[in-house]
Amino acid sequence: MTTNTQKIRVLVAKPGLDGHDRGAKVVARALRDAGLEVIYTGIRQTPDMIAESALQEDVDVIGLSILSGAHMALLPAVVDKLRQVGIDDVLIVAGGIIPEQDIVALKEAGVHAVFTPGTPMQSIIDFIKDNVPLNKA
Amino acid sequence: MSIQTLTDQLLSGHRRSLARLITYVENDHPDAAEALERLYPHTGQAHLIGITGAPGTGKSSLVNQLAQAYRRREQRVAVLAVDPTSPFSGGAILGDRIRMTELTGDPGVFIRSMASRGSLGGLARAVGDALKVLDAAGFDKILLETVGAGQSEVEIAKTAQTVIVVEAPGLGDDVQAIKAGILEIADIFVVNKADRPEAKRTAAALKMMLELGHAPAHHLLRHSLLASLDQTSPYEAAGPAWTIPVLPTVAINGQGLDEVVAAIEQHRQHLLDSGELALRDRARLIDELETTLQSELMRQVIARLPADVLAEMVARLDDRSLTPQAAAQKILAAVGLAG
Numbered sequence: 001m002t003t004n005t006q007k008i009r010v011l012v013a014k015p016g017l018d019g020h021d022r023g024a025k026v027v028a029r030a031l032r033d034a035g036l037e038v039i040y041t042g043i044r045q046t047p048d049m050i051a052e053s054a055l056q057e058d059v060d061v062i063g064l065s066i067l068s069g070a071h072m073a074l075l076p077a078v079v080d081k082l083r084q085v086g087i088d089d090v091l092i093v094a095g096g097i098i099p100e101q102d103i104v105a106l107k108e109a110g111v112h113a114v115f116t117p118g119t120p121m122q123s124i125i126d127f128i129k130d131n132v133p134l135n136k137a
Numbered sequence: 138m139s140i141q142t143l144t145d146q147l148l149s150g151h152r153r154s155l156a157r158l159i160t161y162v163e164n165d166h167p168d169a170a171e172a173l174e175r176l177y178p179h180t181g182q183a184h185l186i187g188i189t190g191a192p193g194t195g196k197s198s199l200v201n202q203l204a205q206a207y208r209r210r211e212q213r214v215a216v217l218a219v220d221p222t223s224p225f226s227g228g229a230i231l232g233d234r235i236r237m238t239e240l241t242g243d244p245g246v247f248i249r250s251m252a253s254r255g256s257l258g259g260l261a262r263a264v265g266d267a268l269k270v271l272d273a274a275g276f277d278k279i280l281l282e283t284v285g286a287g288q289s290e291v292e293i294a295k296t297a298q299t300v301i302v303v304e305a306p307g308l309g310d311d312v313q314a315i316k317a318g319i320l321e322i323a324d325i326f327v328v329n330k331a332d333r334p335e336a337k338r339t340a341a342a343l344k345m346m347l348e349l350g351h352a353p354a355h356h357l358l359r360h361s362l363l364a365s366l367d368q369t370s371p372y373e374a375a376g377p378a379w380t381i382p383v384l385p386t387v388a389i390n391g392q393g394l395d396e397v398v399a400a401i402e403q404h405r406q407h408l409l410d411s412g413e414l415a416l417r418d419r420a421r422l423i424d425e426l427e428t429t430l431q432s433e434l435m436r437q438v439i440a441r442l443p444a445d446v447l448a449e450m451v452a453r454l455d456d457r458s459l460t461p462q463a464a465a466q467k468i469l470a471a472v473g474l475a476g
Contacts, residue, residue, distance in 0.1 A: 032229060040230055040235065048242055053248075056248055
């Protein structure tokens with residue numbers, strides 16, 4: 001039956017050079033099980049690649065996983081690139097080993113939420129479902 | 138943003154509008170029909186190349202290499218890659234981009250991942266419309282990658298103009314090669330992972346199967362109800378038959394890719410010379426008409442069906458006093474469609 005069938009589309013990417021993608025894969029799988037469509041792009045993504053993939057896939061949410069410690073450099077760079085290609089209406093969430101004091105700055109830079117180790121999966125799912133801008137239906 | 142602005146922007150090469158319009162057709166957006174009406178006259182130019190095969194045979198890697206080969210030939214390439222939707226949660230992991238990282242950032246390439254959303258033929262319901270959007274955007278080649286296909290996901294043969302079936306060594310003996318289904322729809326066979334020891338045997342089994350004969354893909358038409366009613370034109374192509382090549386590749390390093398690109402071009406030329414291109418296009422359009430008609434009829438039946446009638450039918454199915462077939466007849470009568 002064809003009704004208006006909007007699905008939440010999430011891009012999951014790992015910016016930078018760390019290759020630890022277990023966390024990103026576990027989150028991707030949990031989002032899948034919550035009924036979301038997850039575009040998984042894998043490791044070693046540059047801000048340019050992430051912005052271009054988000055544009056082509058017309059996603060609602062971008063999930064960035066980072067464990068390298070370079071989050072203060074890379075995450076604002078991703079937000080900047082997204083703005084440059086004209087994407088200003090997606091939910092941007094990040095996860096990884098990110099110290100408490102950096103989270104405030106990241107939120108000021110345009111990251112909507114930061115999930116640190118130990119966050120229950122359901123909190124991530126709920127945050128996305130509650131805050132996703134469904135403006136395309 | 139108005140739908141006219143979006144379609145105008147797409148026609149002038151604006152990538153974000155292209156992405157948004159694919160979302161519209163995928164989600165049955167209220168403006169999708171108007172968008173397609175505006176774009177339809179601009180379609181029919183691209184070469185639609187389908188890539189199918191079992192999971193893990195190397196479809197995405199092959200697509201990655203093909204796209205790069207076309208870029209070296211200065212052709213613009215779109216990729217539409219379908220992965221399965223979970224029948225339980227409705228969610229999906231779309232992972233085809235992982236094999237295509239080299240293509241990201243090239244303005245001559247556009248990649249879109251799509252979830253199958255319940256379709257069982259190896260594609261997604263919205264693929265036909267998404268292809269029209271990409272076609273109107275002016276891509277020379279559109280590479281359409283199916284879900285990892287087993288034996289019977291043959292929808293790609295109705296959708297693509299050239300179908301590549303990717304096989305890999307070690308997946309079965311020569312009886313697999315004479316079974317019906319996916320092996321019947323290839324225009325080109327690629328035996329990927331040709332550096333593996335069993336690859337020669339796989340290629341030999343496919344060649345043996347091909348020597349036994351092959352029906353042209355537009356014969357799929359005969360399964361379409363509407364096409365069997367349409368007596369106005371012949372469905373046989375003239376000219377010599379296409380000889381299906383079996384080509385070894387190693388997609389991760391590009392080995393054998395030039396031969397695949399050459400075979401695709403030869404097939405395109407064959408389609409044009411023999412008149413088969415027109416036949417396939419018509420097969421696709423009639424099939425689309427039939428599918429659209431089915432879902433539209435269903436929509437109308439649901440819109441007109443009184444809730445109590447449905448409840449009564451379900452109850453009678455439940456207590457075994459009515460077969461599903463008889464219930465369908467009663468429902469058609471209730472909405473005024475009984476023959």
